[in-house]
Amino acid sequence: MSGHPSFRDLDRSALGEAMPEVIRHAEHCEGCRAHLERLRSNVALPPLRMPSPVEARVSHIRAPAWLRWLGMVGVPAAATASLLIWIQSSAPPDPPADAPLPLPLVASKGGPSVAIYLLRGESLSLWDGVSAVEPGDRIRIRVSPAGFRHLMVATRAEGSDHWTSLFQGEVGDEAEFVVPGAWEVDDASEAEQLLVALDPAPTPLERAAWRKELKLPKVRSP
Amino acid sequence: MIREKCARMLADRDEAQDLAQETFIRLWQSGISDRDPRTLTSWMYRTSTRLAVDRLRQRRRSAIHAPPPVPDVAGPDDALDARRELERLADRIPAAELEAAILHRFDRMGQREVAEILGSSERSVRRLLDRFDRRFEQAVRP
Secondary structure: OOOOOOOHHHHHHHHHOOHHHHHHHHHHHHHHHHHHHHHHHHOOOOOOOOOOOOOOOOOHOOOOOOOOOOOOOOOOOHHHHHHHHHHHHOOOOOOOOOOOOOOEEOOOOOOOEEEEEEOOOEEEEEOOOOOOOOOOOOEEEEEEOOOOOEEEEEEEEEEOOOOOOOOOEEOOOOEEEEEOOEEEOOOOOOOEEEEEEOOOOOOOOOHHEEEEEOOOOOOOOO | HHHHHHHHOOOOOOHHHHHHHHHHHHHHHOOOOOHHHHHHHHHHHHHHHHHHHHHHHHHHHHHHHHHOOOOOOOOHHHHHHHHHHHHHHHOOHHHHHHHHHHHHHOOOHHHHHHHHOOOOHHHHHHHHHHHHHHHHHHHHOO
């Protein structure tokens, strides 16, 4: 091996693969050693909690305010660390890595579906349609457009008639589309709602061929 | 690990974190059951690199209507400059060349390892990198 090992080799070593040449290099290279130690230190975080599938009951949920659009929010070290745990744990994962994926949160047979991913600290889960979200939770939306090509996501304050657009764009031919960016649950007192709409072409929100309104209860900060 | 990989590719920290989250969700959805570090890292590097290239090219196309993001990734100035330069040229360079260049330049992979990640031959990778170097040289030449 000449020069530094590739970052992938460092990653493989941090994941437990026997790579003596990487270890030997890191003993004398401060930068590579620091990279390895940084990766390994993440392993101490709690494991990934996976959700169980739950049928949607979103239309019956009371909805205090909670959402704030962030535009671009990322996954903290927690998610990465969770991956490390998932890979390295000698105990069976929870659930097994080859377990079926959770069911979509909102779906009709053959039609579009919406799933809400919830990142809370180091836990990434699928919102079950019932559980309250908390300030600081980060939310992403996955849509199965079922042939529709134009996606709109909007929010509004509780009691308001005006929807504020959060995302509009083409979803292409993908079977699943993860909406870019994320939402962070805030501590606002006003209630807000989320609307996901699909149509064959760009169209006003109220005329979209498929619409799903979501309401998530929120636990308020003490 | 995923976050560090994404931060090496994108100059904007928030965008890198967003990309890491997208990669992580895809890993979760992928149903990968093989826990071998070689297989997992291969999947992660391939997926995150392709997502980054898509994002770079998409952003360049919409840049006329939006202000550029403010880079705030801590690190050596030359690495940050390289990421900025790559982002500036992303829409002028084919995706396959960008992928090979990212893996080679930012992830320090040799041609054989890049070929393993991209599922191609070393010869193909060598050609991609040669073409990338020529385009890059032409693009930055005053």
